[in-house]
Amino acid sequence: MQADPKAVTRWSLEHALPRQLVRVARRRGDLQARLFFAAEKHETADLVEIFREAQEKGPLVPSRLGYLTADHAVVREVLGSPDVRTGFPLTADSPVGRALTWAKFGYLHPLRPPSLLATEPPDHTRYRKLVTRVFSVKAVDALRPRIQGIADRLLDDLAARPGVVDLAEDYCAKLPVIVISEILGVPAEEHDYVLQLGTGAAPSLDFGLSWRAAQHVEQSLRDFDAWLDHHIERLRREPGDDLMSKLVAARDEQGGLNEVELKSTAGLVLAAGFETTVNLIGNTIALFSDHPDQLALAQADPGLWPNVVDEALRIDPPVLLTGRSTTRQSTIAGQPVRENALITAVLAAANRDPKVFDDPDRFDVTRANAKDHLSFSSGRHFCLGAALARMEAEIGLRSLYDRFPDLRLQPGRRRRTTRVLRGFEHLPARLGADHAAHV
Numbered sequence: 001m002q003a004d005p006k007a008v009t010r011w012s013l014e015h016a017l018p019r020q021l022v023r024v025a026r027r028r029g030d031l032q033a034r035l036f037f038a039a040e041k042h043e044t045a046d047l048v049e050i051f052r053e054a055q056e057k058g059p060l061v062p063s064r065l066g067y068l069t070a071d072h073a074v075v076r077e078v079l080g081s082p083d084v085r086t087g088f089p090l091t092a093d094s095p096v097g098r099a100l101t102w103a104k105f106g107y108l109h110p111l112r113p114p115s116l117l118a119t120e121p122p123d124h125t126r127y128r129k130l131v132t133r134v135f136s137v138k139a140v141d142a143l144r145p146r147i148q149g150i151a152d153r154l155l156d157d158l159a160a161r162p163g164v165v166d167l168a169e170d171y172c173a174k175l176p177v178i179v180i181s182e183i184l185g186v187p188a189e190e191h192d193y194v195l196q197l198g199t200g201a202a203p204s205l206d207f208g209l210s211w212r213a214a215q216h217v218e219q220s221l222r223d224f225d226a227w228l229d230h231h232i233e234r235l236r237r238e239p240g241d242d243l244m245s246k247l248v249a250a251r252d253e254q255g256g257l258n259e260v261e262l263k264s265t266a267g268l269v270l271a272a273g274f275e276t277t278v279n280l281i282g283n284t285i286a287l288f289s290d291h292p293d294q295l296a297l298a299q300a301d302p303g304l305w306p307n308v309v310d311e312a313l314r315i316d317p318p319v320l321l322t323g324r325s326t327t328r329q330s331t332i333a334g335q336p337v338r339e340n341a342l343i344t345a346v347l348a349a350a351n352r353d354p355k356v357f358d359d360p361d362r363f364d365v366t367r368a369n370a371k372d373h374l375s376f377s378s379g380r381h382f383c384l385g386a387a388l389a390r391m392e393a394e395i396g397l398r399s400l401y402d403r404f405p406d407l408r409l410q411p412g413r414r415r416r417t418t419r420v421l422r423g424f425e426h427l428p429a430r431l432g433a434d435h436a437a438h439v
Contacts, residue, residue: 066342180273279423
């Protein structure tokens with residue numbers, strides 16, 4: 001069967017060509033290109049070596065691909081600058097821009113408008129305002145009993161299973177997807193399907209994918225788009241007391257969002273509401289496995305759990321980096337930067353800036369300034385769900401280790417294949433010899 005010419009064009013311009021350019025740049029020693037391939041291998045030591053090299057080269061490092069910054073202050077500056085927008089520096093009237101316009105696809109993508117990740121004020125402000133209230137500290141705090149109940153039920157299910165369990169699949173993933181699904185009115189029987197769709201679409205944040213991987217992502221996005229149509233129509237017929245029902249009502253009664261904006265906002269909130277939290281919980285479990293002394297500190301002092309979450313976010317963030325581009329001739333880190341320049345802000349590197357964090361490569365759950373990390377971004381694109389993610393991780397981790405204090409990871413842990421999103425696909429574990437007694 002012959003491939004769709006538009007699909008071939010999209011893949012060629014968004015994946016094949018960029019990957020070849022990065023491959024050539026790597027052969028010439030380019031730091032940004034080396035980071036791209038190191039992120040594919042998921043070797044933390046290799047990444048940290050690149051972080052250090054970038055920090056030694058200065059606050060804003062020029063490369064063949066644009067600029068890279070691993071400096072905490074400059075990453076914050078880039079994320080907050082009015083002269084910088086999200087995404088790649090691609091104009092609609094360029095040859096590549098015209099080709100992609102011809103080859104555009106008719107479904108939502110997290111890196112294309114009207115996604116919150118790809119828009120700027122005033123549209124970004126309007127979309128964000130509609131969903132901010134449900135993620136306020138007060139609103140999230142009201143969810144604490146329900147999150148605790150979900151965690152307890154999942155742990156009961158784990159306790160009933162003999163032998164080795166996969167914490168990534170059966171706990172880290174399920175807790176956040178159930179929570180955000182309930183917030184958005186998704187029926188319980190569809191939670192697993194939503195998780196499947198989100199997992200399939202996660203590599204959409206990466207470029208340089210193989211043809212097969214890119215087609216799988218596109219199919220996941222198509223399926224997610226179709227499911228959102230079905231879900232929105234269901235909530236029109238049978239509205240509930242959930243955020244999604246309220247957004248649908250606001251759109252229908254007040255015209256707050258058009259249909260595409262409604263789907264895009266709801267879809268991003270749903271996917272982002274669990275994808276990064278899944279990684280956060282799993283990354284922390286892996287960190288504790290490698291640093292049992294830090295787990296012992298948390299178990300001895302329950303008041304440390306909020307700081308545990310922030311220290312895990314700092315040293316192994318769920319999002320490695322974010323791309324920005326300048327909208328005009330600008331000054332960043334005191335240096336002139338041309339219009340339409342790509343700037344890669346490496347969040348994970350900024351979190352290990354020795355000017356901000358003492359002994360930055362050490363996992364320390366008592367670190368006084370752990371909360372100064374940039375894992376939730378900064379500025380107008382600061383993560384909407386930061387308070388919810390912190391609470392879910394705190395409850396999920398504390399409850400897990402309270403129930404199974406002798407939990408031990410087993411051989412076979414495996415990172416996800418995504419580059420931008422960093423987490424674990426598999427975390428095999430034994431919960432302890434006596435875990436069945438807790439059923």
